[in-house]
Amino acid sequence: MFGRIISFSASNLKALLPASISRCTRQLHITAPVAVKQIIETRKDKQLIIEGVYMNSPREETLLRHNEDSDACAVCRLNVEIKHTDVLILSQFIRKDGCMLPRRITGLCRLQQRRIGNMVAMANKAGLMTSLLPRARERDPYKRRKEHLKFKVYYDESTIKPPKDPFAPRKLVPKDNWF
Amino acid sequence: MTALGRVKQWNTFARTWHLFDAKWQNPIESGPTVAKYLQGLHKPIFHPMSECGDHVVVINTKDIALPGDEWRLRVYFHHTGYPGGASWTKAWELHDKDPTMVMKKAVYIAMDGTLQRRYNMLRLHLFADERVPDEIMQNVTNQIKPLRYVPPSLYDYSEEEIEKFPKIVDYPHDYVIR
Amino acid sequence: MVFPGMALLQRAKGPDSFWKKRRLFRLTAHFRGRNRNVWTLVLRNVKRALVRATKGRIERKKDMHDLRVTRITAAVEEHGFTQPLFADGLNRSRVYLDTKVLADLSIWEPRTFKALTHLAWSKTFKDRVEGVDEQGTPPANVAIKDLKDS
DSSP states (O other), X not given: OHHHHOOOOHHHHTTTSOHHHHHHSOOOOSSOOXXXXXXXXXXXXXXXXXXXXXXXXXXXXXXXXXXXXXXXXXXXHHTOOOOTTOHHXXXXXXXXXXXXXXXXXXXXXXXXXXXXXXXXXXXXXXXXXXXXXXXXXXXXXXSOSOGGGGSEEEOOTTSSOOOOOTTSOOOOOOOOOOO | OOHHXXXXXXXXXSOOEEEEEOTTOOHHHHHHHHHXXXXXXXXXXXXXXXXXXXXXXXXXXXXXXXXXXXXXXXXXXXXXXXXXXXEEEEHHHHHHHOTTHHHHHHHHHHSOOSTHHHHHHHTEXXXXXXXXXXXXXXXEEEEOOOSSOOOOOGGXXXXXXXXXXXXXOOOOTTOOOO | OOOTTHHXXXXXXXXXXXXXXXXXXXXXTTSOGGGGTOHHHHHHHHHHHHHHHXXXXXXXXXXXXXXXXXXXXXXXXXXXXXXXXXXXXXXXXXOOOOHHXXXXXXXHOHHHHHHHHHHHHHHHHXXXXXXXXXXXXXXXXXXXXXXXXX
């Protein structure tokens, strides 16, 4: 459990760790990750205390704390119409390679997860957050099936309907009589 | 004619050169706008028999954007005149061969189908990228406003702006950011 | 052999048939080929030409109206407004200028036309006509408060 959670970032910890300890640790990630826990060594006389201290997430300073009392998810609480071109908002829900984060990480409700997921896909296809996608790099140009996607595409988000809220009360529409 | 009179004369009758940046624009939507300037329909002195159209220089035609599936589904018909000479070319195939053709066809189709059309098309100058010859660029005096707002991509923002932007959602306590 | 009765079979059309035909030949000077010289063809083609001229007089009125509307649209778009809203605004302000006068003003009196555009914009904005908001903020310094609501 402990070994799985910790990650060591060379940039963060070089100054703190002696060389002997950094050599015996496993590098779990190649790209520069943000450390969840920071290893702090303190010496007290003959005792060496190594403790893992939780670090603040990089978003803590700019986090928008809005209506935190309500039970709704973060995006519902915000009550703002997000378009697929609002890249600065959508980029908060993606991994480094451009893929959408799962619901357990984002903490959104099912409805908003689907909407934001659709909009991230649209923004990727429309070329607004594109260069991190791995497939473009991996794809063999002679075997590409989707040749038509190499040119620019834009999406009109008035065409995407928000997914149906399954918990909304059903409206009874009376059948119109044909006679 | 006074000097003022001459200015008014040139202001009214001179053939203006307009610039249109087709980056991220839909050619089928912007075709009518460009055709309007080529025919002279933007001038109160318009008459179909007087050649009052202006020149339009369209740049970045290789960067046009079509909505959704249109690159695959929009087709252009051509018949050579010989038996079995019919062909349907998809938009992306045409754009591959000549990056200015889709825009050119959009403008041609949008224009009134009179005998003047071929002459008006001669005043349309299309360039796939931003490289325009100096002789043409010196004449350009006006820019036609693009119809579609071009949304800034993530890479148009600096890292500072991205960091300073308020965050809606924070990562969970034990999540490792990859 | 002599056939004295043959001369009696010829129809006597009258002494001024030349002049009657010449009435129509005068109209065919600009026709093409035999249509201007041969009587039977002249008869048909002159009739067609006159019919077309009659229909054309009605068409010309429509064409002139369309041309004037095109010119007015162009002049209105120069000021950032739209022609349907312009017409609506003028009607609401009870400015009943017809298309001929408006087209002439748009060419020869540009500042007057600009003032009319501003008037129409302000009036439609005040009356909250559908579609005005998309044109943006109306121009300032337009006195419409003295206009009585029609």
